[in-house]
């Protein structure tokens with residue numbers, strides 16, 4: 473099976489490389505903006521036409537949620553236009569697409585886990601451009617799967633876990649917001665889910681939700697990080713109103729995983745178990761970029 477992974481220097485792209493590297497059935501080409509800028513429609517068209525991939529897994533995105541509020545053209549180029557480029561080229565070449573989207577497509581005003589049929593209502597530029605990317609992809613390509621995820625962290629890149637671990641070196645007290653609820657999700661678990669889908673004998677296009685199991689606030693998440701990493705940091709819970717950000721954050725963004733679990737027979741790890749694994753990985757290797 474021949475696949476293209478875009479955005480391979482990111483959290484999910486790196487996690488997918490590790491997940492797939494021992495699968496002899498998968499021949500993967502890994503690209504990022506320096507080898508395949510997915511905002512370049514001609515380059516994407518050429519790459520898919522020349523290589524005749526079975527799947528494209530799009531891990532590239534504009535993920536700087538706050539910066540997107542003032543950098544909307546760039547966010548739209550990557551999160552919407554580029555996703556259209558992939559969908560258009562994939563449809564021409566009979567390539568299936570697995571594209572990653574976000575909980576930020578929802579308003580975050582709900583009080584039960586969002587399922588795939590719930591009405592999206594993004595609150596900021598990042599969520600809006602991601603939702604428009606979903607729409608453009610589906611309009612070009614029938615053979616596309618969109619997996620919405622949330623609160624990703626990993627041993628790679630920048631994320632909440634690594635920020636907390638760095639802060640623990642210089643702080644013995646921190647304040648963390650306690651009124652935003654979601655599910656911390658280890659990128660390695662999402663990579664594993666994508667691997668399961670790639671190797672599954674069923675291919676069912678459409679929208680899916682995937683996060684780790686369980687729920688937490690950012691406060692709970694930070695407490696678990698310090699506890700599991702053995703760091704002595706006192707955390708004070710604060711409301712979001714004490715921590716203003718340019719982009720509005722969803723208060724509730726728990727996603728229902730029933731559809732992906734039923735369709736592909738997946739078991740999903742509990743977020744604290746995966747967090748423990750990630751912290752162990754961070755302890756073993758200091759050179760993750």
Ligand SMILES: NC(=O)c1ccc[n+]([C@@H]2O[C@H](COP(=O)([O-])OP(=O)(O)OC[C@H]3O[C@@H](n4cnc5c(N)ncnc54)[C@H](OP(=O)(O)O)[C@@H]3O)[C@@H](O)[C@H]2O)c1
Nearest residue numbers: 479481482483484505509510532533535572574621622624
């Ligand atoms: N991170 C989260 O908490 C989170 C939550 C929900 C959903 N998601 C979604 O999950 C997916 C993976 O997220 P992630 O955290 O792995 O993202 P990430 O770490 O920001 O990785 C994205 C990668 O895409 C690259 N890229 C930027 N412009 C590109 C271009 N024009 N062509 C090709 N590649 C380009 C980025 O390079 P640069 O770093 O140089 O820009 C980066 O290497 C995304 O679709 C994201 O929207 C993430």
